[in-house]
Amino acid sequence: MTELGKLTKLRRLGVIKLRREDGKSLCSSIENLRNLRALSLLSVEEDEILDLQHLFSPPPLLQRLYLTGRLETLPHWIPNLESLVRVHLKWSRLKSDPLESLQALPNLVHLELLQVYEGDTLCFRVGGFKKLKLLGIDKFDELRCVEVEVGALPRVEKLSIQRCKLLQKAPLGIEHLPKLKVLEFFDMPRELIQTLLSDDQGGDYWRVAHIPEVYSTYWRDGGWEVYSLDSFNDSSRPSPVIRSQELHTRWK
Structure with missing residues (x-):
């Protein structure tokens, strides 16, 4: 970990099998990689913690950041990375909402979060994520509510929500996202899909009616089955529009 700091012209770095005790020396080396x-x-x-709190002067030109491992808190230096375009966080299991620190990143375009937050509510605040176009939320086990304030996510084009088993309603405020073109649900509760089909009081069809492509995808009998929202309306036994063993989601 110490020797890495001598590679001062390095542009891309990947390190696997990190242990908590590697954190201090790794952070010291990364500070030299300008x-x-x-x-x-x-x-x-x-469950191994990535100890990244010892990094006080992160590389100023960093554009892509991928962190896979448990985080006690979101690294304090991430909000200072003005060049960040893409962020992937996995297994973080944070107790506090990470959106508060990420939303001010001025050039962030693509954000993927998998098992990142253990709270029951996510709120995208007005003025946040000004350039974000691609957003993925996956396996937030306690998540029950997603709220989008008017003025938040003004450029988002694709949104994927996966395996959030307690989420039974579409994101509140999703109707305020004028540029949203694709909305995907992967292995989500049937109750959520039913609310999207209903235009009655309590239904959410009106929230997603402006979105050109809305899909619900499930793993069944050894393959992925992709259903469009229209296919649910057309038949009591809808047919998938796509069936494949390997599926590349439209937002990636």
Whole structure:
């Protein structure tokens, strides 16, 4: 970890099998890598903590950041990375809402979050994520409510929500996203899909009616089955529009 700091012209760095005790020396080395554009760090196992709080002067040109491992808190230096375009966080299991720190990143275009937050509510605040176009939320086990304030996510084009088993309603305020073109649900509760089909009081069809493509995808009988919202309306037994063993989501 110490020797890495001598690679001062390095532009891309990936380190796997990290342990908590590696954190201090790794952070010291990363501070010397002023030309770094992409950084990927992977813990040795899912519950191992990535200790990244010792980094006080992060690479100023960093554009892509991938952190896979448990985080006690979101690293304090991330909001200072004005060049960040893409952020992937996995297994973080944060107790506090990470959106508060991420929403002010001025050039962030693509954000993927998998098992990142253990709270029951996510709120996208007005003025936040001004350039974000691609957003993925996956396996937030306690998530019950997603709220989008008017003026938040003004440029988002694709939104994917996956395996959030307690979320039974569409994001509140999703109707205020004028540029949203694709909305995907992967392995989500049937109750949520039913609310999207209903235009009655309590239904959410009006929230998503402006979105050109709305899909619900499930893993069944060894393959992915993709259903459009229209297919649910057309038949009591809808047919998938796509069936495939390997599926590349439209937002990636």
